[in-house]
Amino acid sequence: MLLAISASLIVILVLLWEVGWPVAAEKIARWRAGRAIVEIEGYDPGRERRAEQRARTLLRSCVNEEEWAMYRDLGFIRVWGGLSQGPMGDRDSRGTTYAYIIYPHKPIVAYLPQTRRLLSEYCVAFPDDTRPYGSARLPDSDDVLAKWMALTGDERRIIATANMHLPGRQVDPKQIKRDLWRLAKWEQARLREQRRGAGSVPAP
């Protein structure tokens, strides 16, 4: 009896090891990679912070008040699509209302607001090959503004330039769904606030 239980325990332990070790090894490797110090030549955190401050000021001066508040509070901007045949030009999305979510330095994500169905990811970058400070990467808010200008100014061209992928290639669909949920809550709260403001009389 004892022998049978011991053998069973050993088998269970071996099976658990076989299943659990690759997962644990990957997590350890990721944790180590996350803690590793990566030297970037010429990187100056102070300069980058000042650049980001300037970029935020520029972004704020270009987009409307709602878009700015959305970026400030949620970290992304929604832009409504304007192509009548939809972003992918397929029959399913023809004539439907669609929108894009713009994240800094992540692909633009197209989705259907009514159903929150994700349509596609558009991988696009704005590299400055002159690398004035050793990097070709724009500050976060400049990247968002570049995408916003390209989408609102010439949606067809930016979509044609970008590499299109199925949702989930780079941006976790769970994160986008969560962000869309946050956006809905944010808009509801904002609407309530506006109604309250419209119904109240300012103090003398």
Add this chain to the structure above:
Amino acid sequence: MKPGHGEVLIAEGDVDVPEEHDELVAAFREQLDAGMWAAVPRATPGGRREAQMVSSFDDVPPDADRVIFFPRAAGGQ
């Protein structure tokens, strides 16, 4: 827009002053020749904000107060 810096003023002037107009045109061409895209942020009659992409100085609306240059888009990874 510049990596590591953000907004940089390239040129400013009054398009109605001939010398300044020429300077602005030269600066505009220089940026486009360097491979930048140019856009003019503007408000639509409906109150929305959007950008107008411009590829020549003549396309810049007369009432525009600025043109923003940013690196040309490329397909990302």
